[in-house]
Amino acid sequence: MAIPPVITAIRVLEMIASDGGLLFDAAVHAFKNAPAAPAASIGRNGLRGRIEAFATWASALTRRLGHDQEAVPDDPYGAIGLARFRRTLAWHITRRPGGLVELAIQYGNMRTAMSAGYASRGRDGIHELLDIETARATADTLTALHDDLAHWVGISRPAARRAIHTAPQAPTFTGSIRTHRQAFNILGNPALTVYDNSRPLLMCVYNRDRALCHRLDAPRLDRCRPSCANIARTDHHTAGLLAQAEALEKQSGSQSLPGPLAERLARRARQLCELADRHEHDRIHYQEPHTTEQ
Template identity: 75%
Template structure:
């Protein structure tokens, strides 16, 4: 049913129409099958696979994509049925999933169609530009996925919503078992994100930006090493060397208005489990791994002002307005604490 060289894993290629029913409430869930190590009651390999015990959480764009595919394929059929998706000059056997060459062809055909539609509607700015690296293949989408997971924890990508910061989770799971798994790309993109964070911090501190928090001095020491590796992360080995260096584990978390200077022994985002990456969706205000810059303090004040404005609206019930006001006060207190405690690069760091 599936080619070993197909860039999409069997669990995706095996998805069927109806795999993502509309929920009565809450998030959409995707129900798929597991094919690896699937066996029947007699221990024989079960080629049809078994239904996953834990479904995936789906965000709106994913649900929309599934609905489009369901309109293309027969009821109960594979979402990526080769008999439906393959071009006419590339016939496929019944009940087979689409092959890599057909996927590439479909991607190129979609880009051409989208560009033609944009020109016809007079929206030339939405034409898909020619790619200097050649045709767009699915393997290149892995880089995009890795970028989002590394740089937008809890952001727009469904796995990020499901697992928070994903580098450790993905590396320990399915992706780590494949020779071309996404875990190496995740390491590279996470290392590059770390390098970019340290480079920006280094430049800010050099220009007199203040930094505060229990991990401020550790952040300063890490930023001092930024010029040695900025722009040089091209291989998995280089990325691994950076990620394994405990002095460089600095993650920017704009959603929490802070930086995490990660130390496993001090982290409050992990209470029982110990991993080599933080859970940026679980930042705790009392954690000793926290540092803030002037930029974070400005963001705290801006968000507090937005909350105060929302609380002052007549459309907001009094209990909610009280909570918003208290939250705004807390954020302003954090910003004031930064102004009082911040240190600068020219001050002694030891």
């Protein structure tokens, strides 16, 4: 399974490639003055050149459209190069809204793959970077949770107490994840696996034995089940639910919508409000007696 931007990119590459040729055929993608071996994919130098050419083209386009602020800024460290481009890519995959969901779909279940023996086969390049960025994103989630709880943000749902117990560990590894081994240790530590899931607006405090989406070593955030015992929800998630409900309610009132669709939107808005009400009723704070844990 591939996410839509990847499918689009592959379709474009297929149009560029010669019949039966490689998607990144050097004969097609290398610069005209660079020699290319027949039936070989584009090499590191070619890729580096393409990355710089893309940055130049994107900056020129943004300036032509009057969006100067979106141009790729001059870099004090020189050319972007392959390694930095891959690090940037991994950062965006894991940090963009829903990024971990995309990651789960696109690259399969990383931690499961590692525990199933992939680690011994060696995981380099983008895969290691993705693991490192996923571990950093997890650490950031825990740090944000720790700050929120310290500032009296409420939390509810079955995993609320586990989230409260886990959050104080955030300061011990924030900023310390530099190697793949460190990432591996964090992602493999069941006490630290807290994932923000921005689509259903909740947090997964992962415990394999309680997971409804998956029973291996990592959650499938894209298959999150609302009745799972690993769910925790904070006041921030609930504010998001209410904002979504308000938008849906507004849409459902449009005269141009067919009746069944308007009813569906209104029903979804009511469901979101019910979730928010439930949070309001059940929420606990850091120093209160904990009542919502199963």
